Amino acid sequence: MGGSPFDRHWFRQVLGQYPTGVCVVTAVTPAGARSGMVVGSFTSVSLDPPMVAFFPSAGSQTWPELSGASAFCVNVLAADQEPVARRFATAPAASRFDGVGARSSPAGAPLLDGVVAWIDCTPASVQAAGDHFVVLGDVTALGIESSKLPLLFFRGGYGSFSPLSFTASDAEGVLTRQLRCLDLVRPVLRRLPDSGLRCLVTTRSGDRVVVLGRLEPPAPEGATEPTALVGPEALSQPHGAAVFDAWGPGVDDRSARHHHPDAADRLALVRERGCALGPVEPPTLDDDALRAVETVTVPVLDADGDVVLAITADGFRQEPEAVREVVRMLRAYGDEATRLVRGRSLARS
Ligand SMILES: Cc1cc2nc3c(=O)[nH]c(=O)nc-3n(C[C@H](O)[C@H](O)[C@H](O)COP(=O)(O)O)c2cc1C
Structure with missing residues (x-):
């Protein structure tokens, strides 16, 4: 089966065949507020120097807040954290952290309880790419929090990894x-x-x-x-x-x-x-x-x-x-x- 790349539904359907992990990118804004959004588009980019990337939508209301911060933390969600993913993807920005435990990462961004891993970054560059931005981050610190399996997103649904x-x-x-x-x-x-x-x-x-x-x-x-x-x-x-x-x-x-x-x-x-x-x-x-x-x-x-x-x-x-x-x-x-x-x-x- 094939279709046009300009058919949005088809584009989503085909790209939905590719599974992603689920991360919450967090930061403390210059005004002191905690901010976070769900991304599936997180990826590692470079080992030397250590760099990662994610792609926020140009239509995101949270990205402008996050982009003002001097550092951000990528929280890799665990398979039992689907409710956290749903909350950060859909709840109003002001209440996303309600009921979600967090401590401060070394870079000062919220590090959520119960995640699999976290990666602290300082923004290296932001480039427009169609209706998204490509955000590159220099990794300043990173850690593994637990041996739990990661949360996955595939064909519009959440799941977990089977080795x-x-x-x-x-x-x-x-x-x-x-x-x-x-x-x-x-x-x-x-x-x-x-x-x-x-x-x-x-x-x-x-x-x-x-x-x-x-x-x-x-x-x-x-x-x-x-x-x-x-x-x-x-x-x-x-x-x-x-x-x-x-x-x-x-x-x-x-x-x-x-x-x-x-x-x-x-x-x-x-x-x-x-x-x-x-x-x-x-x-x-x-x-x-x-x-x-x-x-x-x-x-x-x-x-x-x-x-x-x-x-x-x-x-x-x-x-x-x-x-x-x-x-x-x-x-x-x-x-x-x-x-x-x-x-x-x-x-x-
Ligand atoms: C599994 C999953 C992956 C997502 N990945 C991205 C992403 O890579 N980039 C993005 O901008 N939004 C992504 N979203 C949508 C955002 O989490 C959020 O719903 C959207 O940005 C609207 O909220 P906002 O206006 O507060 O940003 C994803 C949502 C889900 C559920």
């Missing part, structure tokens, strides 16, 4: 194998949100089912839902957790030990179907039963035939043909994912 290697989110290193597999099956997972489905990837760690990844269909413009969120986080109601018991060595022993009398039948159904259906595994797949299906979960098997990941899809239309199609699709994706991790192909009984 491609995922190692950063597994501080204890207990899920390295599963996370490696998740990386390998990523191309398959991406097709789910493209088909308008929500996708959840889980694994079992000890006796817990934990979420490794979550992919949402593209958010409509202006929506704030994140498109991807990565744990690991424990799941209170494990979706399709039956797949973890349905395959793998010694599966029958395990099911007999851990489950109520119906469980063995249920696991046999899951094996036969090649997927677990939720919230309740229906004994038969007639149209009424299919209308009640909210989630479809397939396993990804490792070389030992054990379930290394489970892929759950939801957000589909609860109509028999739509559910059948999701089941067909997920099974194919599960098989493909299993091939990608060089797992043992799934034997459906």
Whole structure:
């Protein structure tokens, strides 16, 4: 799809495909007032000498205030600071700091509590560029405040960062194998949100089912839902957790030990179907039963035939043909994912 660069909507839409961090540029004006505005256009420019830049709009009412200050501080917001971003982007200038803790940075500008990092600058140059200014700053001091993930802005919504290697989110290193597999099956997972489905990837760690990844269909413009969120986080109601018991060595022993009398039948159904259906595994797949299906979960098997990941899809239309199609699709994706991790192909009984 293409379009004209002079179509404002199209320009925004295309540039919205590029994610940015979210910063609050703060300063104390010559009159002694604290001033701040949200920018996504912050970037590092030069290492020697250390310089950064951001691009305030010519229409901004805050920039004229900020530009009068002798120093400014770029506050890099953390993923849990979306309310701070909203406040500084939309609240009247006079009340933006209300309820937001801050101390003075070395340059004397407001350094907000809870940020990831801060960069103190003195203005080096301001150049007009179309309907914005290019502001270059000489960096005078800078610091890291916390190991929190940064807040991101993408396709009109806020979100957070999910590392491609995922190692950063597994501080204890207990899920390295599963996370490696998740990386390998990523191309398959991406097709789910493209088909308008929500996708959840889980694994079992000890006796817990934990979420490794979550992919949402593209958010409509202006929506704030994140498109991807990565744990690991424990799941209170494990979706399709039956797949973890349905395959793998010694599966029958395990099911007999851990489950109520119906469980063995249920696991046999899951094996036969090649997927677990939720919230309740229906004994038969007639149209009424299919209308009640909210989630479809397939396993990804490792070389030992054990379930290394489970892929759950939801957000589909609860109509028999739509559910059948999701089941067909997920099974194919599960098989493909299993091939990608060089797992043992799934034997459906
Ligand atoms: C995520 C995000 C990024 C933004 N990035 C910029 C930016 O780079 N430059 C800019 O001038 N305004 C940016 N804005 C808009 C400003 O924060 C602010 O809403 C706008 O400048 C109007 O307020 P003002 O008149 O007080 O400046 C951004 C807003 C959001 C929510």
